[in-house]
Amino acid sequence: MRVFVRLMLLGSIAMAVGPVRALADPAPAADKANPAPAADKAKDKEKEKVAKQYVAAGLAAQNSGDYDTALIFYSKAYQLVPHPLLIFNMAQAHRLAGRIEKALALYAKYLAEDPSGAQAQTVRDIVAEIDAKKAEAAKKAEDAKQAEAARKAEDAKQAEDARRSRELEASRAAEQKRAADAAPSPQEPATPGPTDQAPGRTLRLSGFATGAVGVVSLGLGVGFGLHARSLSSELSKPGATYSTDKVHSGETANKVAITGLIGGTVLVAAGATLYWLGHSQEKRPEGVTLAPMVSDHLAGLVVAGTLP
DSSP states (O other), X not given: OHHHHHHHHHHHHHHHHHHHHHHHOOOHHHHHHOOHHHHHHHHHHHHHHHHHHHHHHHXXXXXXXXXXHHHHHHHHHHHHSOOHHHHHHHHHHHHHTTOHHHHHHHHHHHHHHOTXXXXXXXXXXXXXXXXXXXXXXXXXXHHHHHHHHHHHHHHHHHHHHHHHHHHHHHHHHHHHHHHHHHSOOTTSOOOOOHHHHOTTHHHHHHHHHHHHHHHHHHHHHHHHHHHHHHHXXXXXXXXXXXXXXXXXXXXXXXXXXXHHHHHHHHXXXXXXXXXXXXXXXXXXXXXXXXXXXXXSSOEEEEEEEOOO
């Protein structure tokens, strides 16, 4: 491509200075009368020759990667022969050097001076490619900006969550410390409770409860005894029909009545004893343990300790 541009540029410069020579060619007679056009023609040829040398040097520098030197030679050639292709060459040197905005300005100038020139379509393709790359770069930059914003938002959220977690842990630690400070020290003597102040209170309460259960048992015994007596009276009446169910019911009620009366009596007695022992312990600190014992065939109390 660079070789092609070089050859085209040299040919275009020759074409550009060609019309100057054609317009400067007068008739033989005129040359003798007015020798000035011949002098101008000679100057144009000299300029063309020097411009070609500058262009050749510029292309050589551009091919070696020395774009700044190439621009110097292209500018000198353009000062001698201001051909649009030299503008194209300068734009190319700027683009290869990475100065895209300067290159775009020169490409626009080239199209303005020679919109249908030999490199017009090439310039349009290059400009379109640059615009596409700029749009892609802008999109990547926007995506990177949005990704960075999302990352910062996530970092801020995590920092806020960590801060709240630390505050919660600190609050829990403070609450635990307050609870520990409020709890009584193991070395401190415990404040005497109601039980310590009244040693026999538990026995009195137990005696009261046991007596209450005994009263209920006595009530049940009396009730079932009355029921058993009622059934016996019915069966003992003259002309009464014998009923096996009533006989069994009477026997069962009689057994429950006997058990209730005996157990109730024992429980009432045990309750009274427990209450008395509790009352006595207020004056006598020795401990006494007493527990009722009731079974199908036996009812009584188990006493352990020293009786007053």
